[in-house]
Amino acid sequence: MALSLQEQLLKAGLTDKKKVKQVKQQKHKQAKAQQRHKVVESDEAKLAAAEAIEAKKAKDRELNQQTKLEAEKKAIVAQIKQLIEVNKQPRGKADVVCNFTDGTLIKRMYVGTETQKHISQGKLAIVKYEQAYELVPMPVADKIAERDPLVVVYRSDTISAEDQKSSEDDDWYADYQIPDDLNW
Template structure:
Protein backbone atom coordinates (compact mmCIF):
# COMPACT_ATOMS: atom_id res chain seq x y z
CA UNK A 1 0.00 0.00 0.00
CA UNK A 2 1.56 3.20 -1.19
CA UNK A 3 0.54 6.17 0.87
CA UNK A 4 1.49 9.72 -0.03
CA UNK A 5 4.12 11.40 2.09
CA UNK A 6 1.49 13.66 3.56
CA UNK A 7 -0.67 10.73 4.64
CA UNK A 8 2.34 8.94 6.11
CA UNK A 9 3.30 12.00 8.17
CA UNK A 10 -0.27 12.32 9.43
CA UNK A 11 -0.31 8.67 10.49
CA UNK A 12 2.99 9.01 12.25
CA UNK A 13 1.71 12.09 14.10
CA UNK A 14 4.44 14.37 12.84
CA UNK A 15 1.94 16.71 11.06
CA UNK A 16 -1.63 17.66 11.92
CA UNK A 17 -4.70 18.00 9.65
CA UNK A 18 -4.79 21.81 9.59
CA UNK A 19 -1.20 22.06 8.33
CA UNK A 20 -1.95 19.44 5.66
CA UNK A 21 -4.99 21.39 4.54
CA UNK A 22 -2.95 24.60 4.42
CA UNK A 23 -0.25 22.87 2.33
CA UNK A 24 -2.86 21.65 -0.18
CA UNK A 25 -4.29 25.17 -0.50
CA UNK A 26 -0.83 26.62 -1.12
CA UNK A 27 -0.19 23.99 -3.80
CA UNK A 28 -3.46 24.88 -5.62
CA UNK A 29 -2.64 28.60 -5.50
CA UNK A 30 0.79 28.02 -6.99
CA UNK A 31 -0.75 25.93 -9.80
CA UNK A 32 -3.16 28.76 -10.66
CA UNK A 33 -0.37 31.33 -10.63
CA UNK A 34 1.69 29.25 -13.04
CA UNK A 35 -1.07 29.30 -15.68
CA UNK A 36 -0.24 31.92 -18.31
CA UNK A 37 -2.58 34.91 -18.34
CA UNK A 38 -3.52 36.11 -21.82
CA UNK A 39 -3.51 39.90 -21.46
CA UNK A 40 -4.80 40.47 -24.98
CA UNK A 41 -7.85 38.29 -24.43
CA UNK A 42 -8.49 39.84 -21.04
CA UNK A 43 -8.22 43.35 -22.49
CA UNK A 44 -10.58 42.45 -25.33
CA UNK A 45 -13.10 41.06 -22.84
CA UNK A 46 -12.92 44.25 -20.77
CA UNK A 47 -13.40 46.39 -23.89
CA UNK A 48 -16.40 44.30 -24.91
CA UNK A 49 -17.88 44.67 -21.41
CA UNK A 50 -17.34 48.44 -21.47
CA UNK A 51 -18.93 48.69 -24.93
CA UNK A 52 -21.90 46.64 -23.73
CA UNK A 53 -22.34 48.95 -20.73
CA UNK A 54 -22.32 52.03 -22.99
CA UNK A 55 -24.80 50.43 -25.36
CA UNK A 56 -27.10 49.42 -22.47
CA UNK A 57 -26.91 52.94 -21.01
CA UNK A 58 -27.91 54.48 -24.36
CA UNK A 59 -30.75 51.99 -24.74
CA UNK A 60 -32.02 52.84 -21.24
CA UNK A 61 -31.89 56.56 -22.05
CA UNK A 62 -33.89 55.99 -25.23
CA UNK A 63 -36.48 53.90 -23.37
CA UNK A 64 -36.76 56.54 -20.64
CA UNK A 65 -37.25 59.25 -23.28
CA UNK A 66 -40.06 57.25 -24.91
CA UNK A 67 -41.71 56.67 -21.52
CA UNK A 68 -41.45 60.39 -20.74
CA UNK A 69 -43.02 61.34 -24.10
CA UNK A 70 -45.90 58.92 -23.53
CA UNK A 71 -46.40 60.27 -20.02
CA UNK A 72 -46.51 63.87 -21.25
CA UNK A 73 -48.94 62.94 -24.04
CA UNK A 74 -51.21 61.21 -21.54
CA UNK A 75 -51.10 64.24 -19.21
CA UNK A 76 -51.97 66.62 -22.06
CA UNK A 77 -54.82 64.38 -23.23
CA UNK A 78 -56.22 64.21 -19.71
CA UNK A 79 -55.98 67.99 -19.21
CA UNK A 80 -57.81 68.63 -22.47
CA UNK A 81 -60.48 65.96 -21.89
CA UNK A 82 -61.27 67.25 -18.41
CA UNK A 83 -61.34 70.96 -19.32
CA UNK A 84 -62.62 71.23 -22.89
CA UNK A 85 -65.56 73.49 -23.53
CA UNK A 86 -68.66 72.08 -25.20
CA UNK A 87 -69.18 73.54 -28.67
CA UNK A 88 -72.31 71.58 -29.55
CA UNK A 89 -74.61 74.60 -30.03
CA UNK A 90 -72.03 76.92 -31.54
CA UNK A 91 -73.17 79.06 -34.43
CA UNK A 92 -70.45 81.71 -34.42
CA UNK A 93 -67.47 81.07 -36.65
CA UNK A 94 -64.05 81.38 -34.99
CA UNK A 95 -61.10 81.83 -37.34
CA UNK A 96 -57.55 81.13 -36.15
CA UNK A 97 -54.23 80.20 -37.69
CA UNK A 98 -52.39 76.91 -37.33
CA UNK A 99 -49.23 76.08 -39.31
CA UNK A 100 -49.73 79.21 -41.46
CA UNK A 101 -53.20 78.04 -42.47
CA UNK A 102 -56.49 79.60 -41.45
CA UNK A 103 -58.65 77.13 -39.58
CA UNK A 104 -62.29 77.46 -38.57
CA UNK A 105 -64.50 76.11 -35.86
CA UNK A 106 -68.01 76.89 -34.70
CA UNK A 107 -68.36 78.18 -31.15
CA UNK A 108 -70.99 79.95 -29.06
CA UNK A 109 -70.99 83.73 -28.78
CA UNK A 110 -69.70 83.57 -25.20
CA UNK A 111 -66.87 81.25 -26.22
CA UNK A 112 -65.96 83.52 -29.15
CA UNK A 113 -65.73 86.51 -26.80
CA UNK A 114 -63.73 84.39 -24.34
CA UNK A 115 -61.20 83.50 -27.04
CA UNK A 116 -60.88 87.12 -28.14
CA UNK A 117 -60.42 88.24 -24.52
CA UNK A 118 -57.72 85.57 -24.05
CA UNK A 119 -59.76 83.69 -21.48
CA UNK A 120 -60.00 80.61 -23.70
CA UNK A 121 -57.38 79.03 -25.95
CA UNK A 122 -57.52 76.66 -28.89
CA UNK A 123 -55.61 73.41 -28.41
CA UNK A 124 -55.07 70.37 -30.61
CA UNK A 125 -55.97 66.89 -29.41
CA UNK A 126 -55.68 63.98 -31.82
CA UNK A 127 -56.35 66.08 -34.95
CA UNK A 128 -59.33 67.82 -33.24
CA UNK A 129 -59.39 71.43 -32.11
CA UNK A 130 -60.79 72.09 -28.65
CA UNK A 131 -61.34 75.14 -26.43
CA UNK A 132 -59.87 75.14 -22.92
CA UNK A 133 -59.45 77.87 -20.27
CA UNK A 134 -56.25 79.89 -20.55
CA UNK A 135 -54.92 78.51 -17.23
CA UNK A 136 -55.17 74.96 -18.57
CA UNK A 137 -53.59 76.04 -21.86
CA UNK A 138 -50.60 77.37 -19.94
CA UNK A 139 -50.21 74.02 -18.17
CA UNK A 140 -50.43 72.24 -21.51
CA UNK A 141 -47.84 74.61 -23.00
CA UNK A 142 -45.42 73.69 -20.22
CA UNK A 143 -45.70 70.01 -21.14
CA UNK A 144 -46.23 70.11 -24.91
CA UNK A 145 -46.06 73.55 -26.54
CA UNK A 146 -47.01 72.14 -29.95
CA UNK A 147 -50.49 71.24 -28.60
CA UNK A 148 -51.44 74.87 -27.93
CA UNK A 149 -52.58 76.20 -31.29
CA UNK A 150 -53.97 79.66 -30.61
CA UNK A 151 -54.03 82.11 -27.74
CA UNK A 152 -55.37 85.54 -28.63
CA UNK A 153 -53.18 88.51 -27.95
CA UNK A 154 -55.11 90.79 -25.68
CA UNK A 155 -56.24 93.85 -27.58
CA UNK A 156 -57.41 96.49 -25.11
CA UNK A 157 -60.18 97.74 -27.43
CA UNK A 158 -61.67 94.25 -27.78
CA UNK A 159 -61.37 93.61 -24.04
CA UNK A 160 -63.16 96.89 -23.24
CA UNK A 161 -65.88 96.05 -25.75
CA UNK A 162 -66.39 92.59 -24.25
CA UNK A 163 -66.48 93.84 -20.66
CA UNK A 164 -68.81 96.75 -21.54
CA UNK A 165 -71.19 94.39 -23.28
CA UNK A 166 -71.48 92.13 -20.25
CA UNK A 167 -71.84 94.89 -17.65
CA UNK A 168 -74.52 96.99 -19.40
CA UNK A 169 -77.12 94.29 -20.11
CA UNK A 170 -79.60 95.58 -17.53
CA UNK A 171 -78.65 99.27 -17.62
CA UNK A 172 -81.89 100.15 -19.39
CA UNK A 173 -84.08 98.48 -16.77
CA UNK A 174 -85.22 100.26 -13.64
CA UNK A 175 -84.81 98.33 -10.41
CA UNK A 176 -87.81 98.68 -8.08
CA UNK A 177 -87.13 99.94 -4.59
CA UNK A 178 -89.25 97.31 -2.92
CA UNK A 179 -87.33 94.35 -4.46
CA UNK A 180 -85.96 91.97 -1.85
CA UNK A 181 -83.46 89.23 -2.49
Protein backbone atom coordinates (compact mmCIF):
# COMPACT_ATOMS: atom_id res chain seq x y z
CA MET A 1 0.00 0.00 0.00
CA ALA A 2 1.31 3.43 -0.95
CA LEU A 3 2.09 5.89 1.79
CA SER A 4 0.36 9.26 1.90
CA LEU A 5 2.35 12.41 1.31
CA GLN A 6 2.41 13.23 5.02
CA GLU A 7 3.76 9.80 5.88
CA GLN A 8 6.39 10.07 3.17
CA LEU A 9 7.49 13.48 4.46
CA LEU A 10 7.67 12.10 8.03
CA LYS A 11 9.69 9.13 6.87
CA ALA A 12 12.10 11.36 4.96
CA GLY A 13 12.49 13.59 8.02
CA LEU A 14 11.29 16.75 6.29
CA THR A 15 8.56 17.37 8.87
CA ASP A 16 7.64 16.27 12.35
CA LYS A 17 4.51 14.81 13.96
CA LYS A 18 3.57 18.12 15.56
CA LYS A 19 3.34 19.94 12.22
CA VAL A 20 1.37 17.05 10.64
CA LYS A 21 -1.12 17.20 13.50
CA GLN A 22 -1.38 20.97 13.19
CA VAL A 23 -2.11 20.78 9.42
CA LYS A 24 -4.78 18.09 9.98
CA GLN A 25 -6.50 20.25 12.61
CA GLN A 26 -6.43 23.27 10.33
CA LYS A 27 -7.97 21.36 7.44
CA HIS A 28 -10.61 19.91 9.75
CA LYS A 29 -11.50 23.43 11.02
CA GLN A 30 -11.84 24.75 7.45
CA ALA A 31 -14.10 21.87 6.47
CA LYS A 32 -16.31 22.43 9.54
CA ALA A 33 -16.52 26.19 8.86
CA GLN A 34 -17.55 25.57 5.30
CA GLN A 35 -20.25 23.14 6.40
CA ARG A 36 -21.62 25.51 9.05
CA HIS A 37 -21.66 28.64 6.98
CA LYS A 38 -22.08 26.94 3.67
CA VAL A 39 -19.25 29.04 2.37
CA VAL A 40 -17.85 27.86 -0.89
CA GLU A 41 -14.38 29.05 -1.64
CA SER A 42 -14.42 30.49 -5.09
CA ASP A 43 -11.48 29.85 -7.21
CA GLU A 44 -10.99 32.55 -9.84
CA ALA A 45 -9.45 30.13 -12.29
CA LYS A 46 -12.46 27.82 -12.00
CA LEU A 47 -14.85 30.73 -12.54
CA ALA A 48 -12.92 31.95 -15.58
CA ALA A 49 -12.86 28.44 -17.02
CA ALA A 50 -16.60 28.06 -16.46
CA GLU A 51 -17.27 31.41 -18.14
CA ALA A 52 -15.09 30.42 -21.09
CA ILE A 53 -16.97 27.13 -21.43
CA GLU A 54 -20.35 28.92 -21.35
CA ALA A 55 -19.16 31.44 -23.94
CA LYS A 56 -17.96 28.62 -26.20
CA LYS A 57 -21.29 26.80 -25.81
CA ALA A 58 -23.21 29.97 -26.71
CA LYS A 59 -21.01 30.53 -29.76
CA ASP A 60 -21.46 26.90 -30.83
CA ARG A 61 -25.24 27.19 -30.47
CA GLU A 62 -25.24 30.32 -32.62
CA LEU A 63 -23.12 28.67 -35.31
CA ASN A 64 -25.38 25.61 -35.28
CA GLN A 65 -28.42 27.86 -35.68
CA GLN A 66 -26.82 29.63 -38.64
CA THR A 67 -25.90 26.39 -40.39
CA LYS A 68 -29.40 25.08 -39.76
CA LEU A 69 -30.94 28.21 -41.33
CA GLU A 70 -28.64 27.93 -44.34
CA ALA A 71 -29.59 24.27 -44.78
CA GLU A 72 -33.29 25.19 -44.61
CA LYS A 73 -32.79 27.91 -47.25
CA LYS A 74 -31.04 25.43 -49.54
CA ALA A 75 -33.86 22.94 -49.04
CA ILE A 76 -36.47 25.58 -49.93
CA VAL A 77 -34.56 26.56 -53.08
CA ALA A 78 -34.35 22.89 -54.08
CA GLN A 79 -38.10 22.44 -53.49
CA ILE A 80 -38.91 25.49 -55.63
CA LYS A 81 -36.60 24.29 -58.39
CA GLN A 82 -38.22 20.86 -58.38
CA LEU A 83 -41.76 22.32 -58.41
CA ILE A 84 -40.92 24.48 -61.42
CA GLU A 85 -39.11 21.75 -63.36
CA VAL A 86 -41.88 19.20 -62.86
CA ASN A 87 -44.81 21.55 -63.53
CA LYS A 88 -43.59 24.01 -66.18
CA GLN A 89 -46.07 24.38 -69.01
CA PRO A 90 -45.29 24.60 -72.72
CA ARG A 91 -45.64 28.06 -74.20
CA GLY A 92 -47.34 26.86 -77.35
CA LYS A 93 -46.83 28.37 -80.78
CA ALA A 94 -45.07 31.65 -79.99
CA ASP A 95 -47.20 34.16 -81.88
CA VAL A 96 -48.54 36.42 -79.11
CA VAL A 97 -46.49 38.75 -76.92
CA CYS A 98 -47.24 38.60 -73.22
CA ASN A 99 -45.91 41.61 -71.33
CA PHE A 100 -45.41 41.48 -67.56
CA THR A 101 -43.44 43.34 -64.93
CA ASP A 102 -40.57 41.92 -62.92
CA GLY A 103 -40.04 44.46 -60.18
CA THR A 104 -39.56 47.73 -62.06
CA LEU A 105 -38.68 46.13 -65.39
CA ILE A 106 -41.18 45.31 -68.12
CA LYS A 107 -40.43 41.90 -69.61
CA ARG A 108 -41.97 40.12 -72.56
CA MET A 109 -42.57 36.48 -73.32
CA TYR A 110 -43.79 34.99 -76.57
CA VAL A 111 -46.59 32.48 -76.05
CA GLY A 112 -49.43 30.87 -77.97
CA THR A 113 -52.95 32.33 -78.02
CA GLU A 114 -54.34 29.54 -75.83
CA THR A 115 -51.54 29.97 -73.30
CA GLN A 116 -52.08 33.74 -73.27
CA LYS A 117 -55.77 33.14 -72.48
CA HIS A 118 -54.84 30.86 -69.59
CA ILE A 119 -52.46 33.49 -68.22
CA SER A 120 -55.09 36.26 -68.38
CA GLN A 121 -57.77 33.99 -66.84
CA GLY A 122 -55.52 33.22 -63.89
CA LYS A 123 -54.94 29.56 -64.68
CA LEU A 124 -51.20 30.04 -65.27
CA ALA A 125 -48.63 32.15 -63.48
CA ILE A 126 -45.19 33.35 -64.55
CA VAL A 127 -42.28 32.43 -62.28
CA LYS A 128 -38.61 33.36 -62.39
CA TYR A 129 -36.37 30.34 -62.85
CA GLU A 130 -32.58 30.51 -63.38
CA GLN A 131 -32.43 33.88 -65.19
CA ALA A 132 -35.46 32.90 -67.33
CA TYR A 133 -39.22 32.80 -66.92
CA GLU A 134 -41.48 29.78 -66.92
CA LEU A 135 -45.23 29.17 -66.84
CA VAL A 136 -46.71 27.03 -64.06
CA PRO A 137 -50.31 26.24 -63.04
CA MET A 138 -51.80 28.47 -60.36
CA PRO A 139 -51.89 25.82 -57.56
CA VAL A 140 -48.17 25.25 -58.07
CA ALA A 141 -47.60 29.02 -58.04
CA ASP A 142 -49.38 29.13 -54.67
CA LYS A 143 -47.04 26.46 -53.29
CA ILE A 144 -44.02 28.33 -54.64
CA ALA A 145 -45.29 31.63 -53.16
CA GLU A 146 -45.57 29.97 -49.73
CA ARG A 147 -41.87 29.15 -49.90
CA ASP A 148 -40.61 32.34 -51.58
CA PRO A 149 -43.05 34.98 -52.86
CA LEU A 150 -40.35 36.75 -54.89
CA VAL A 151 -40.09 33.84 -57.33
CA VAL A 152 -43.69 34.30 -58.55
CA VAL A 153 -43.37 37.25 -60.92
CA TYR A 154 -46.85 37.58 -62.43
CA ARG A 155 -50.24 36.19 -61.58
CA SER A 156 -53.42 37.72 -62.91
CA ASP A 157 -55.58 36.70 -59.95
CA THR A 158 -53.88 39.20 -57.65
CA ILE A 159 -54.80 42.77 -58.47
CA SER A 160 -52.76 45.52 -56.88
CA ALA A 161 -54.46 48.41 -55.07
CA GLU A 162 -53.59 50.85 -57.88
CA ASP A 163 -55.04 48.56 -60.54
CA GLN A 164 -58.21 48.07 -58.49
CA LYS A 165 -58.59 51.84 -58.05
CA SER A 166 -58.14 52.44 -61.79
CA SER A 167 -60.70 49.73 -62.59
CA GLU A 168 -63.18 51.44 -60.25
CA ASP A 169 -62.55 54.73 -62.07
CA ASP A 170 -63.23 52.99 -65.39
CA ASP A 171 -66.61 51.68 -64.21
CA TRP A 172 -68.39 54.90 -65.14
CA TYR A 173 -67.54 54.11 -68.77
CA ALA A 174 -69.55 50.89 -68.55
CA ASP A 175 -72.77 52.67 -69.57
CA TYR A 176 -71.34 53.74 -72.92
CA GLN A 177 -71.22 51.50 -75.94
CA ILE A 178 -67.90 50.88 -77.64
CA PRO A 179 -68.03 51.38 -81.42
CA ASP A 180 -67.40 48.27 -83.50
CA ASP A 181 -65.08 49.97 -85.96
CA LEU A 182 -62.57 50.88 -83.23
CA ASN A 183 -59.50 48.60 -83.28
CA TRP A 184 -57.27 48.32 -80.28
